[in-house]
Amino acid sequence: MSLRIGIVTETDPATAKARVQFPDHDNVQSFWLQVLQGKTKSDKTYWMPVTGEHVVVIMDKGEEAGVIAGAIYSEADAPPSSDPNVHTIVYGDGASLTYDKGSQTFRLAVGGVSVEISPGGVAITGGSVTHNGTTIDDTHTHGGIVPGGASTDVPD
Numbered sequence: 001m002s003l004r005i006g007i008v009t010e011t012d013p014a015t016a017k018a019r020v021q022f023p024d025h026d027n028v029q030s031f032w033l034q035v036l037q038g039k040t041k042s043d044k045t046y047w048m049p050v051t052g053e054h055v056v057v058i059m060d061k062g063e064e065a066g067v068i069a070g071a072i073y074s075e076a077d078a079p080p081s082s083d084p085n086v087h088t089i090v091y092g093d094g095a096s097l098t099y100d101k102g103s104q105t106f107r108l109a110v111g112g113v114s115v116e117i118s119p120g121g122v123a124i125t126g127g128s129v130t131h132n133g134t135t136i137d138d139t140h141t142h143g144g145i146v147p148g149g150a151s152t153d154v155p156d
């Protein structure tokens, strides 16, 4: 077995394979290599590297078989956090999924919308909020009520 660090040059998303170039091995390019996934039977995970991504490749002794074990950060591509309490996935379009053990907060963000869950409760910011297609956010109104100074009771 040998371990190599290379740069992804081509991907085949349909078969979850990629080719890798090895700068410290005369820039030789690999054959199509499987990209290691967490699960592949009835439970499945799927996440492909992209062209230019730095990856670790495990090759067998004869270098006839190999697998892309995962991606690594580099000078060009820095980690999205420096806090060991943070577990995060940050997507290329800006969406993110983060849990911060320090503040005990889950945060899910897409575009200008975020949902935060913490011991204090749930906070939804941006966008509209619906339940079964009905708007229940801070813009919704109630029928059959005469406007006035009083507040309603809490729901039954």
Ligand SMILES: [Fe+2]
Pocket: 140, 142
């Ligand atoms: Fe309401």
